[in-house]
Amino acid sequence: MHKLQIQGLTKRFGGLTAVNNIDLHMDDNEIIGLIGPNGAGKTTLFNMITGMYIPTSGKLFYQGQDITGIKPYKITDIGIARTFQNIRLFLMMTVLENVLIGLHTRTNTNLFDAITKNKRYRNEEKTSHKRAIEILEMVGLKERKDEYSKNLSYGEQRKLEIARAMASNPGILLLDEPAAGMNDNETAELTRFIKTLKNFGLTVLLIEHDMRLVMNICERIYVFDHGSKIAEGSPKEIQKNQQVIEAYLGKGA
Amino acid sequence: MIILFISFMTLIPFLGFSPYIMRIMILSGIYIILALSLNLLTGFTGIVCLGHAAFYGIGAYTSALLAIHFDLSFVFTAIAGGVVAAFFGLLLGLPTLRLNGTYLSMVTLGFCEIVRLVGLNWMSLTRGPMGLTGIPFPKILGWVIDRDAEYFYLVLILIIMTWVILNNLIQSRAGIALIAIREDEVAAEAMGINILKYKVLAFAISAFFAGIAGSFYAHYASFINPQSFTFDESIQILSMVILGGMGSNLGVALGAIVLVSVPEMLRGLQEYRMLIYGAVLVIMMLTRPQGILGNPKALKIPRNN
Numbered sequence A: 001m002h003k004l005q006i007q008g009l010t011k012r013f014g015g016l017t018a019v020n021n022i023d024l025h026m027d028d029n030e031i032i033g034l035i036g037p038n039g040a041g042k043t044t045l046f047n048m049i050t051g052m053y054i055p056t057s058g059k060l061f062y063q064g065q066d067i068t069g070i071k072p073y074k075i076t077d078i079g080i081a082r083t084f085q086n087i088r089l090f091l092m093m094t095v096l097e098n099v100l101i102g103l104h105t106r107t108n109t110n111l112f113d114a115i116t117k118n119k120r121y122r123n124e125e126k127t128s129h130k131r132a133i134e135i136l137e138m139v140g141l142k143e144r145k146d147e148y149s150k151n152l153s154y155g156e157q158r159k160l161e162i163a164r165a166m167a168s169n170p171g172i173l174l175l176d177e178p179a180a181g182m183n184d185n186e187t188a189e190l191t192r193f194i195k196t197l198k199n200f201g202l203t204v205l206l207i208e209h210d211m212r213l214v215m216n217i218c219e220r221i222y223v224f225d226h227g228s229k230i231a232e233g234s235p236k237e238i239q240k241n242q243q244v245i246e247a248y249l250g251k252g253a
Numbered sequence B: 001m002i003i004l005f006i007s008f009m010t011l012i013p014f015l016g017f018s019p020y021i022m023r024i025m026i027l028s029g030i031y032i033i034l035a036l037s038l039n040l041l042t043g044f045t046g047i048v049c050l051g052h053a054a055f056y057g058i059g060a061y062t063s064a065l066l067a068i069h070f071d072l073s074f075v076f077t078a079i080a081g082g083v084v085a086a087f088f089g090l091l092l093g094l095p096t097l098r099l100n101g102t103y104l105s106m107v108t109l110g111f112c113e114i115v116r117l118v119g120l121n122w123m124s125l126t127r128g129p130m131g132l133t134g135i136p137f138p139k140i141l142g143w144v145i146d147r148d149a150e151y152f153y154l155v156l157i158l159i160i161m162t163w164v165i166l167n168n169l170i171q172s173r174a175g176i177a178l179i180a181i182r183e184d185e186v187a188a189e190a191m192g193i194n195i196l197k198y199k200v201l202a203f204a205i206s207a208f209f210a211g212i213a214g215s216f217y218a219h220y221a222s223f224i225n226p227q228s229f230t231f232d233e234s235i236q237i238l239s240m241v242i243l244g245g246m247g248s249n250l251g252v253a254l255g256a257i258v259l260v261s262v263p264e265m266l267r268g269l270q271e272y273r274m275l276i277y278g279a280v281l282v283i284m285m286l287t288r289p290q291g292i293l294g295n296p297k298a299l300k301i302p303r304n305n
């Protein structure tokens, strides 16, 4: 049984087939790359995995459980968390609060606990605070915890988004272009960081245009073009694949 | 600090204010509860509700009818008023599944009108435009509240309860979930927050406290009719929240006091009164759009997509 299994997944928007009959699978503790030219359907696939789009056809399984068409908030609870291509932080909240929201599915004080501030509430508050700080430490944002997230640099915002997603303790982490807009230093740092995620036992599906990053950290890579999967394999195999080269550089390259 | 403030408040009735001033303070108290409750929905969750007066009215009528027909204690009638209002809040929260923003606000406006019309036309229950008269004094465990000082204490107790409950709620896991919904619904849902559940919850809790305020008002005024719970009233409460500062409980409480007392202070100016009042609001919003105590950064949230 695969950790994530996608079978014949298709998404149409009117006449446009954004994702076309995709098969894909991931196993525990793998770091998988998803690449392809603009408009290839990568983000659309993420949106289907996380329940934000309902697939036109096809099925999704998480640890053998059919999760097709399940609401996004339940998908997070089940164990799949994501970041967004166009950063979507809670800008008017502090760095720490952003991570606390990421802990939402892993906490359970009810209204009565909250209103009375009873022992259960105080205990949970303490443990979530501690956990949030731990996660911020992992991504190197601990010192910035009380800053409004909108005051962070672009690279820091990307890292905070990853931290927030990690807070839900996901079985699979989906990262949508985490290096976009980062300078070389930041990208190198991010590369090291994603590698450490593997040591934390995470399973990562990564969309990225930065080829060096992808080739450097992914064990397997899927290549999309115009909604279809045109190749899959190890970084070496992908680099040599004629179809991939054509998709990126145009025919005749 | 808080203890100092509360002890100061308990002294107020002994300071020999005129009945007129006492009345303004008690009215301010009612509006503080209304503004605090609306702040949960509008300030923290980001839902602009134009029908808050309907919850206020539902609480008032429920409480008044129970007191008139069954002579029940205020503790019971007030809770009943809150619960019935919360039930309607829950119903009004359900369309949030499909509607957002301006469209949802239109639904709340329509709801306010419907409640007013039902109040006007359900003669056998509400006596329509004639309203309900002879609403008994509030009774709590045999203590009958019939003096201004006692009303003052009662409303003070209600404000403190509302304040503590709403404040604790905002700081909790549920509270930050509401703020997250206001900030970015898509991201909030991706964090595992059940948007519908939390929005309905915000509606119900907000309506509950508005209903309690209505109960108090009914007993205090001893007369209510549908004219007290119109769309204008909703706007008045919303203005308190916006003027005071959305998302700041202290701010909206101040907003309530200002918007109740300033028109009274200007009473001597007769018809110019509302003109000046309007001008003050406009100038205020131009110079300090976040409200008296609102977070200056809380407005004009930059969108990066």
Ligand SMILES: Nc1ncnc2c1ncn2[C@@H]1O[C@H](COP(=O)(O)OP(=O)(O)OP(=O)(O)O)[C@@H](O)[C@H]1O
Pocket: A013, A016, A018, A036, A037, A038, A039, A040, A041, A042, A043, A044, A045, A085
């Ligand atoms: N909600 C939508 N409605 C209509 N068309 C959409 C929608 N979402 C995506 N598309 C279309 O689907 C196609 C695939 O888009 P998608 O965002 O998945 O591409 P991508 O591979 O993530 O590209 P990029 O590298 O630019 O992020 C595009 O043509 C896009 O315009």
Ligand SMILES: [Mg+2]
Pocket: A042, A043, A044, A085
């Ligand atoms: Mg994309």
